[in-house]
Amino acid sequence: MPGMLPEAQFEYDASTAISRGRRERQEDAVASDFMAGTGVGFAVLADGMGGHAAGDIASKIVVTEVFSELKFRADEPEELEKQITGALSAAAFAANECVAHYANQNTASGGMGATLLAPVIFHDRLYWISIGDSPLYLFRDEKLTRLNDEHSLAAQLDARAAKGLITTDEAFNHPDRACLTSVLGGQDIALIDCRSEPFSLRDGDIVIAASDGLQYLEESVIAAVLASQKERSSSQIGTSLMKCLDSLNDPEQDNVSFCVIKVADQFKPVEQPAKPAESQRPVSPPKSKANTITIMASASRSKGITSFHIVNGDSA
Secondary structure (H helix, E strand, O other): OOOOOOOOOOEEEEEEEEEEOOOOOEEEEEEEEEOOOOOOOEEEEEEEEEOOOOOHHHHHHHHHHHHHHHHHHHHHHHHHOOHHHHHHHHHHHHHHHHHHHHHHHHHHHHOEEEEEEEEEEEEEEOOOOOOOEOOOEEEEEOEEEEOOOOEEHHHHHHHHOOOOOOOOHHOOOOOOOOOEEEEEEOOOOOEEEOOOOEEOOOOEEEEEEEOHHHHHOHHHHHHHHHHOOOOOOOHHHHHHHHHHHHHHHHOOOOOOOOEEEEEOOOOOOOOOOOOOEEEOOOOOOOOOOOOOOOOOOOOOOOOOOHHHHHOOOOOO
């Protein structure tokens, strides 16, 4: 019998969520695989090209192909990590070829395509491949940061506005702002963001791989939800994010899908609560002096409690 695997230092609490929003059909697809006790896992997400034929089929093809390739290689995680850049790129190209094949066999599906976002974690080391505009977020130290590149005209317009080449209004109102600059559509892949060096994760980090439907929430709101719910499970965090989106009641709400991944270091020393100071028996003062009683009190207020109540619909 093979020897038992050593206990993994890092564990992950991961869960996925998906909603059609206000759209007629679901064009997002998401899947994840985080086996308990291994310290290894991955998620795959695709957002079908909105308004294009068979976007829902394209996203399913992409997720199925990339997930299958990673699952096949996951039995040998050390070898997979050594070849991670090539493995992720090969999976993306294979998915792109599958999209092209389907489109060629189904002429009504011409123009179909999907984004791809696939974070892969080995213990405390995060890699990813990203094509399109689906965001990969990291929540750490109460701050939300986007880790991956955004392959969209919106990113280019905002960069030009930041340099003063165009105005902020021109960037925001550009008629082609929503156009993607890279996608899996069966043609050449224009841009690929594939992490070759690992990003180091820490205990308490929260990673979110999402479709752009989550961005109907301002990043400050996403951060507030995570700050207020960081001690809860990944599933509960996902539920709170969905409730926030529902509360917007936006008639244009896009499909939304995401995978929430909470990072925990199992070997982190448990912080022992500070021992209260030993009480000393008071010394009786001389009877000729009045007794003095000193009362000490302390109070603390938890951060983010207001956001937590808002998220869950409770009253303060």
